[in-house]
Amino acid sequence: MKKVYLDYNATTPTDRRVLEIMLPYFSEKFGNPSSVHAFGRETREAVENARKVVAQCLNADPEEIFFTSGGTESDNFAIRGVAYRLKDKGKHIITSPIEHSAVLKTVYDLADFGFEFTVLPVDQYGLVDPDEFRKAIRRDTIVASIMFANNEIGTIQPIKELAEIAHEHGVVFHTDAVQGGGKAKLDVQELGIDLLSLSGHKFYAPKGVGILYIKKGTPINKIQTGGSHERNMRAGTENVPGIVGIGEACRLIMEELDEQNVRIKNLRDKLQEAILSNEALKAKLNGHPTKRVVNTLNVLFEGIDAGDAVLEFDKKGIGVSAASACKAGSRTPSHVLMAIGRTPEEAYSSIRFSLGKYTTEDEIDYVISVIEDVISASRK
Numbered sequence: 001m002k003k004v005y006l007d008y009n010a011t012t013p014t015d016r017r018v019l020e021i022m023l024p025y026f027s028e029k030f031g032n033p034s035s036v037h038a039f040g041r042e043t044r045e046a047v048e049n050a051r052k053v054v055a056q057c058l059n060a061d062p063e064e065i066f067f068t069s070g071g072t073e074s075d076n077f078a079i080r081g082v083a084y085r086l087k088d089k090g091k092h093i094i095t096s097p098i099e100h101s102a103v104l105k106t107v108y109d110l111a112d113f114g115f116e117f118t119v120l121p122v123d124q125y126g127l128v129d130p131d132e133f134r135k136a137i138r139r140d141t142i143v144a145s146i147m148f149a150n151n152e153i154g155t156i157q158p159i160k161e162l163a164e165i166a167h168e169h170g171v172v173f174h175t176d177a178v179q180g181g182g183k184a185k186l187d188v189q190e191l192g193i194d195l196l197s198l199s200g201h202k203f204y205a206p207k208g209v210g211i212l213y214i215k216k217g218t219p220i221n222k223i224q225t226g227g228s229h230e231r232n233m234r235a236g237t238e239n240v241p242g243i244v245g246i247g248e249a250c251r252l253i254m255e256e257l258d259e260q261n262v263r264i265k266n267l268r269d270k271l272q273e274a275i276l277s278n279e280a281l282k283a284k285l286n287g288h289p290t291k292r293v294v295n296t297l298n299v300l301f302e303g304i305d306a307g308d309a310v311l312e313f314d315k316k317g318i319g320v321s322a323a324s325a326c327k328a329g330s331r332t333p334s335h336v337l338m339a340i341g342r343t344p345e346e347a348y349s350s351i352r353f354s355l356g357k358y359t360t361e362d363e364i365d366y367v368i369s370v371i372e373d374v375i376s377a378s379r380k
């Protein structure tokens with residue numbers, strides 16, 4: 001049977017070229033980067049080279065790049081790190097209702113330790129209103145965390161504008177850009193943010209490695225203590241193969257992003273057109289029509305159970321998602337779809353298709369050819 005993977009927002013396969021570059025760092029080149037001998041110097045150099053490439057990709061300085069275990073850790077590091085450092089200055093945090101749980105649960109957890117927070121409203125497309133953001137800022141606001149692009153609906157926030165407002169009020173600005181990695185140009189100077197999170201496995205590097213960009217001078221504490229790794233900001237022996245891999249994945253993005261984005265957007269738009277123009281499907285778009293990452297298509301199919309639909313798609317060899325991967329199987333409606341004004345029933349009827357660089361036109365044509373069957377089977 002044909003197998004079609006359309007769940008790239010949950011995770012991506014490691015690019016073969018990334019894997020090839022990583023392989024020696026599991027066996028021949030195994031030294032601890034903290035060791036002073038040649039074995040250690042070899043891996044130290046590999047880590048520092050990766051840092052340079054990542055910095056170049058983000059238009060940052062290598063000293064502003066910190067390697068972590070992934071997006072979740074980067075989000076925790078950013079928000080907790082600033083909260084701990086500035087706890088005597090203020091205790092108020094601002095975020096949005098459509099953040100990944102790595103951000104939301106971190107903020108809720110900080111609230112258990114005396115911090116306070118405001119969750120901004122979003123509009124029907126999932127956009128944060130800069131004026132609402134300005135209004136929410138208090139004298140004791142220390143940090144704001146608003147995601148670059150949403151993992152479920154793909155909506156891209158006006159990050160540059162939000163960061164400017166934050167800075168007018170002396171608020172540190174973090175963005176979870178995990179869903180922007182490998183999908184949109186991420187230029188930290190242009191965006192004007194202080195902290196930015198990325199995760200390797202969302203852009204063709206392996207799972208278990210991530211990046212936190214920390215602008216020079218940002219008030220932040222480490223959250224993981226131990227050795228003096230990562231310039232004394234993130235303790236723990238470096239994941240050398242993962243870091244080498246995420247560096248190569250960033251290098252490939254610089255070479256291939258523009259071309260891939262055009263191709264992926266065309267395929268996504270073809271699928272979107274086919275679905276929304278087919279009246280039998282009773283389909284509506286979730287998310288912003290244009291301010292959206294190029295690979296993401298979230299659709300409400302009236303009257304279906306999305307859990308059943310995922311299984312029906314699966315029977316045809318197609319991998320899609322009913323909500324974010326982290327929530328699959330749970331019976332609470334997507335907090336993202338609820339925040340944009342969908343009813344719980346509508347949220348349970350929504351499917352996310354997320355394309356990637358290995359998606360082909362043949363695959364999209366195949367999905368289009370079976371979708372009526374799949375959706376009608378999910379309506380029973």
Ligand SMILES: *Cc1c(COP(=O)(O)O)cnc(C)c1O
Binds near residue numbers: 102
């Ligand atoms: C996947 C994801 C994360 C978590 O990244 P991990 O590397 O899986 O921990 C955080 N934020 C967003 C928006 C994501 O899509």
